[in-house]
């Protein structure tokens with residue numbers, strides 16, 4: 001088969017790009033190795049920048065995010081047992097939306113299906129070939145064993161952090177920037193009422209905790225743990241005690257407990273592939289970069305890549321000019337590095353290290369005090385968290 005844009009990866013980035021291209025009359029096919037159900041039930045982050053919400057609603061994907069999501073006008077930074085509200089609306093006039101990434105996937109998948117989009121789920125042994133020619137190809141095997149070759153004009157790798165597309169870029173033309181962290185997140189889903197109306201990012205002597213929500217009856221929480229921790233050995237009581245220790249304070253704040261129905265360890269790192277383009281292959285989302293989860297930038301950064309890439313592809317297919325495609329990697333990477341900095345900064349400021357000296361711990365508290373004690377400090381955090389405007 002032949003198409004204009006071949007997209008490897010049917011997560012939010014791949015499907016969003018497919019949707020925008022189809023609306024602009026640009027033919028495309030998406031190839032995804034997982035099935036719909038697996039993606040739908042994989043829990044990821046839950047915060048959408050205002051720009052991500054506009055992309056979904058203005059492109060006609062759905063307004064479910066507005067009806068079923070929750071607008072959050074701020075977050076709490078909690079340290080020394082005290083909460084400090086960062087008021088996004090007052091500081092930068094923006095908000096974010098609490099709406100889980102798997103719901104974004106559900107909306108996008110439904111929208112592609114409704115519009116007759118060509119999305120091949122459960123693809124096996126996917127390969128990309130001829131990426132530096134004008135007819136790059138995707139080869140894969142359908143779940144029924146049929147071999148397929150898709151010939152396209154442009155190839156997009158939106159296939160996540162384990163990207164096969166990225167691996168097709170020769171090592172001598174790409175730089176892999178990455179750092180590891182000596183901690184991971186222990187994430188839970190619990191059937192309980194919300195403990196707070198907004199997210200709480202807490203630093204304590206016992207480590208980081210994040211109190212997030214899903215809806216009136218389901219809550220999402222995380223705490224910093226050792227990357228080698230075995231989540232299945234933790235009793236519910238031990239988990240609740242650990243979370244509570246990290247938010248304890250003189251104000252007597254108490255988490256509302258309930259049955260825990262999911263518990264897992266989520267390792268993370270910071271990674272950037274530079275450049276995000278080779279020949280006629282373009283990387284978008286986690287295929288090109290991953291961020292640590294503190295600050296919820298992952299999905300938002302993926303959708304920001306897609307906005308930039310869509311404009312470049314639209315210009316290429318309507319005018320034949322490759323100027324915007326040639327600028328894609330630099331344009332996307334400018335935002336990527338800002339988000340890398342923000343995610344690294346939030347992570348380092350809020351997590352504790354076992355080998356930290358008293359000086360380092362006091363310094364981090366000084367940093368937090370400097371942020372919450374200054375409108376300028378708060379404003380930087382609010383602007384980064386709610387999302388920088390596109391260039």
Ligand code: DHB
Pocket residue numbers: 044045046047199210212213220293294295296297
């Ligand atoms: C959630 C996850 C994050 O990494 C974050 O920074 C905020 C919220 C969440 O799953 O709700």
